[in-house]
Amino acid sequence: MNIYLDLFLTFARVGGLTFGGGYAMLPILQREVVEKRKWVSEADVMDYYAISQCLPGIIAVNTSLFIGNKIKGVKGSVATVLGVVFPSLVIIMILAAFLSNFTDVPMVKHAFAGIHVCVFVLIVNAIWKLRKGAIIDYVTLGLFMAVFAMSAFTNVSPILLVVASAFIGVALYGRTRPFGGKKP
Amino acid sequence: MIYWQLFYEFFLIGLFAIGGGMATLPFLRDLGERTGWFTPAQLIDMIAVSESTPGPIGINMATYVGYTTAGIPGSVLATMAEILPSLLIVTVIAKVLETYRDSRLVQSIFYGIRPASVGLITSAALSIFLIAILQIDVYHATLQVIDLIRPKRILLAVALFFAIRKWKPHPVLTIAIAAVVGAVFRFADP
Numbered sequence: 289m290n291i292y293l294d295l296f297l298t299f300a301r302v303g304g305l306t307f308g309g310g311y312a313m314l315p316i317l318q319r320e321v322v323e324k325r326k327w328v329s330e331a332d333v334m335d336y337y338a339i340s341q342c343l344p345g346i347i348a349v350n351t352s353l354f355i356g357n358k359i360k361g362v363k364g365s366v367a368t369v370l371g372v373v374f375p376s377l378v379i380i381m382i383l384a385a386f387l388s389n390f391t392d393v394p395m396v397k398h399a400f401a402g403i404h405v406c407v408f409v410l411i412v413n414a415i416w417k418l419r420k421g422a423i424i425d426y427v428t429l430g431l432f433m434a435v436f437a438m439s440a441f442t443n444v445s446p447i448l449l450v451v452a453s454a455f456i457g458v459a460l461y462g463r464t465r466p467f468g469g470k471k472p
Numbered sequence: 473m474i475y476w477q478l479f480y481e482f483f484l485i486g487l488f489a490i491g492g493g494m495a496t497l498p499f500l501r502d503l504g505e506r507t508g509w510f511t512p513a514q515l516i517d518m519i520a521v522s523e524s525t526p527g528p529i530g531i532n533m534a535t536y537v538g539y540t541t542a543g544i545p546g547s548v549l550a551t552m553a554e555i556l557p558s559l560l561i562v563t564v565i566a567k568v569l570e571t572y573r574d575s576r577l578v579q580s581i582f583y584g585i586r587p588a589s590v591g592l593i594t595s596a597a598l599s600i601f602l603i604a605i606l607q608i609d610v611y612h613a614t615l616q617v618i619d620l621i622r623p624k625r626i627l628l629a630v631a632l633f634f635a636i637r638k639w640k641p642h643p644v645l646t647i648a649i650a651a652v653v654g655a656v657f658r659f660a661d662p
Contacts, residue, residue, distance in 0.1 A: 303526065305647065316643050338582075343565070349528065353562040357562060357563065373551055376525075379525050379526060379532075381544060381547055384521075384539040394660065398659045402650040402651050404604035406632055406646050409633050410636070411597045415594055422586035432588070432590055436592075439591060449588055449592065450585050454581045457584015
């Protein structure tokens, strides 16, 4: 299959299976793009996701653009971004035209309550996989806990947290021993 | 010309909303007030639909506002205008990253932002946990601790957790199963 069509269809699947914000696409990306296609590594996905938080625009859009760009340059990024927005365009147009009050249907409410439980479990699973490449020593463990706490319990902007973490990373890189290994 | 104005407005939102889909919300509210294209009540409906349909929330909202304003061409135009600034910015940043990927500076930046990224996702997971599993909003209304215990939801979460561990099913399968279980066992009821 044409690589651009392949990218478009794969990211259309990612877009169509993402319920919620950008974080909700991570489990699907891990499955489709990292494990099944091996187009990019898990570390790549995480890096792109982190940078995407600091850039203007939709996080899922930025992450898709980065991955497409990594695989096939600018044309690849156009293919992935059109893919990731395609299901939204189709579904929202249909709903807006015919069923704008579909969220009031009890059956739909029940089904989405179940889907939200599933999204939570999928994200927990994604975090479990991501932590291996990210939390590698006491510095990164401390950063993880600090960012989690500030993000969960204060109103500090995630942009500020990511930028501060980048500076701390630059200051402390290579100074501590990884868990069970030698210095990087 | 409404198409040109729609394009211009959503290009600006894509350029200035930092922090993902929900960050576009204040811009959209302002847009509705300035243009009268949609009312605040319509915007709330659009958020509800955008949150509960597949696709990134920010894109769903752009598509919906575009449709409300100028039909099918409007929804395509608003979405394309919102992603265009991202396309330009990411193209430049990806080029810079590719060039300096192996430098110690870029490596050490990633060393710092990877755990931060996991921390942010974990915080997002916590807020989903509070809403999807514990229904903290119901608790806030009643202040009964017993309202925090949702046996059906907790049971489904635990079952899915172990099923994913054991069989590694495709996420779409787990989402479909969860939707059916939710519908059959009336998960929206307290």
